[in-house]
Amino acid sequence: MFELKDLPSRETLEHFGKLYDNPDVEGLYTWLVWASATDEMLSAFNANLARENLAQTPFFVLLLLKRNPGGLSIGALADGVAVASQTMTRAIKQMETAGLCTKHPDPDDGRYWIVRLTPEGDSTLGRVLPKHYEWVAKFMSHFKDDERELLVKLMMRVTPALRTMRLETELG
Known part of the structure; x- marks a missing residue:
C-alpha cells in the first residue's frame, strides 16, 4: 500500500532535491504519481472484490x-x-x-x-469473474489502444529493473 495521498508539487521536489541531493527530481515525481495511481487502482480492485465477499x-x-x-x-x-x-x-x-x-x-x-x-x-468464480471482467473493461475503456500498448511495454520493464537493482545491492 502506498500511503502518501498528499503528493508534493514539482517545486517542492526541486527544493528537496537541492536540499538532499536528489539527482533525478523528475524521476521522483514520475515515481510518486505512478505509485499513487497504482495504489488507487489496487484499492479499487480490492473494493470491487469486497462487493463479492472476496x-x-x-x-x-x-x-x-x-x-x-x-x-x-x-x-x-x-x-x-x-x-x-x-x-x-x-x-x-x-x-x-x-x-x-x-x-x-x-x-x-x-x-x-x-x-x-x-x-x-x-x-463462486463463475459469479465473480464476469463482474471482474466487466470492471476491468470499464476501467481500461479510459485508455486508447496505443496507451494500453505503452503501459504494457513500460510495466514489462518494472520487474527486470527491480531485479537488477536487487542484485546490484546484494553484490555490493
Whole structure:
C-alpha cells in the first residue's frame, strides 16, 4: 500500500532535491504519481472484490485452481499468489470452511496437501469473474489502444529493473 495521498508539487521536489541531493527530481515525481495511481487502482480492485465477499488471495487461488483441475500444493499456490506458505495455509483453511476448496493428502508425499476447487468454489468464480471482467473493461475503456500498448511495454520493464537493482545491492 502506498500511503502518501498528499503528493508534493514539482517545486517542492526541486527544493528537496537541492536540499538532499536528489539527482533525478523528475524521476521522483514520475515515481510518486505512478505509485499513487497504482495504489488507487489496487484499492479499487480490492473494493470491487469486497462487493463479492472476496479478497485478492482467495480470488487468485480460485483462478489458479480453476486453471489446474488436478489441484495444487499449498506451496505452489503460495508461489502463484506471492504470499508466504503460512499465509496461504490460513487462506486455504478459511476457503475450506467457506466450501470453496478441499484439501487432500498428496498421494506422492503424505507430508504435503493438494488443494482442489469445489463445485461451490467453481460457482463462486463463475459469479465473480464476469463482474471482474466487466470492471476491468470499464476501467481500461479510459485508455486508447496505443496507451494500453505503452503501459504494457513500460510495466514489462518494472520487474527486470527491480531485479537488477536487487542484485546490484546484494553484490555490493
